């Protein structure tokens with residue numbers, strides 16, 4: 001693909017950044033996800049997007065296509081963007097509060113009509129604790145009185161075409177919200193006016209209903225992560241993988257849903273995961289993703305893979321997973337690895353969780 005060629009040219013092999021969406025209830029997290037997934041795109045399938053287990057994968061090609069209107073000449077060095085689509089996911093909240101840094105970047109959604117709310121501040125605290133970078137989606141701009149819709153348009157273009165009243169109402173609310181962030185100790189600014197990126201957090205006005213600003217949000221997420229997180233995003237052989245969920249699935253027994261943050265997993269790999277009583281040593285029977293052909297998709301059918309390369313969200317079928325613990329790392333036992341040492345580190349993890 002074009003993205004692969006580019007990363008080879010740059011002498012880098014980067015993995016996709018992982019992004020999660022946070023914010024107050026009703027701020028529009030779910031709707032923004034819908035918009036990103038293209039579920040509300042009228043012109044049919046949003047090209048190349050694949051549904052994963054609890055996540056959506058957008059290939060760079062899709063992002064390039066959707067951000068053409070920004071004339072950014074988007075040079076995308078990452079293969080795509082992995083968006084976690086379970087905002088209220090309990091293990092995700094727990095993981096975040098442990099600061100495990102599972103997500104490379106977050107989108108903090110703020111309702112422009114409401115400003116900062118209790119869970120916005122809660123989210124901010126989790127982000128600070130986990131040292132997680134983020135951008136702010138200032139959502140529901142279409143609710144400004146008199147807003148004219150420019151479906152899926154870049155936000156600058158949409159704002160320039162609003163009436164004076166809408167613009168001044170927008171500016172008034174924006175200024176107020178920037179002040180509220182300041183009270184939380186954070187400098188924020190509209191992303192296209194931000195001269196101090198890195199110190200001043202970026203605000204992207206969006207409408208998850210009519211799509212204004214969503215191109216800007218996608219482009220910013222990819223360009224910012226690939227610019228500032230090269231080391232973190234460099235593909236490594238070492239597997240970095242976290243268990244999110246444990247689920248019994250018909251035909252597969254107990255399975256675990258995982259985020260493969262880095263490295264590659266193979267069918268047959270011997271793995272160690274944290275267990276309720278003791279570490280679980282087992283081997284991967286199947287690496288599964290949802291079936292890509294939607295019309296043929298029967299609930300519960302999965303596509304098996306021989307190997308899967310990060311970053312992706314997948315389901316693993318194996319024996320003995322009934323007592324696995326969500327939130328812990330999954331380890332792959334290499335030919336030279338000391339299995340007892342690996343088992344010990346899962347126990348240490350469990351003790352650290354239990355003692356909280």
Ligand code: GDP
Nearest residue numbers: 025026027028029030031139140143207208209
């Ligand atoms: P969540 O709780 O943060 O996931 O919020 P939802 O995505 O469920 O949105 C809450 C409500 O706000 C729903 O009724 C959405 O239709 C509505 N909503 C979300 N985003 C927008 C937006 O950009 N504009 C407008 N007008 N309504 C929105």
